Amino acid sequence: MLFYSFFKSLVGKDVVVELKNDLSICGTLHSVDQYLNIKLTDISVTDPEKYPHMNCFIRGSVVRYVQLPADEVDTQLLQDAARKEALQQKQ
């Protein structure tokens, strides 16, 4: 849930989603759901031979990384929150 909330706070920002099949897609984060399925708009594929699309829905389970703008993320806060959530999960 933590990362669901985290990604919700990044809606409207430009991100690059790297998939497990090595495809990277750049776009604006439109929405995310509880399974971390991602919807992007205004997308372009960073791999040149693929076609550009406008809207896409990416299945959460195929995402390897989401590259974020560094100034949009407080990594210390995120680390603390993730640690706290991990502890709560163990209880």
Add this chain to the structure above:
Amino acid sequence: MSFLKSFPPPGPAEGLLRQQPDTEAVLNGKGLGTGTLYIAESRLSWLDGSGLGFSLEYPTISLHALSRDRSDCLGEHLYVMVNAKFEESKEPVADEEEEDSDDDVEPITEFRFVPSDKSALEAMFTAMCECQALHPDPEDEDSDDYDGEEYDVEAHDGMEVDTTPTVAGQFEDADVDH
């Protein structure tokens, strides 16, 4: 196309959300002809005029997208990337003869569905989004505890809510320090 097979079109029992007739299917750049696309909750299916077609399972669909690139020779269409291999040739392909040797690389198959009615694309995309959300990956160990319920971390911040069963009198002999 050896992978095309005959099956009855999906109906209400499969949770059919939308069917789009007069839709061309293209597999990895090769046209399969014109048929009907069925977007059902159980699977995505396409059948041509002779009743031959194929189905795609949502867990294998890595992503789907609307292509609005009008300079594309296909025009606007629905793009679907599948994490599976589809054999196009009529001869069965022996594994030993594969020159790609992509054992380590995940297979990628690209489908494009080109409806004659371009105004339907938005609804087709949305229907697929809804169906994808119904098939989350079951192997995600992080979500084992949640089973789909909202858990607001911020709401519990600072509150030590004891939700786990404890032994009665567990803390009775603890030092009263506060």
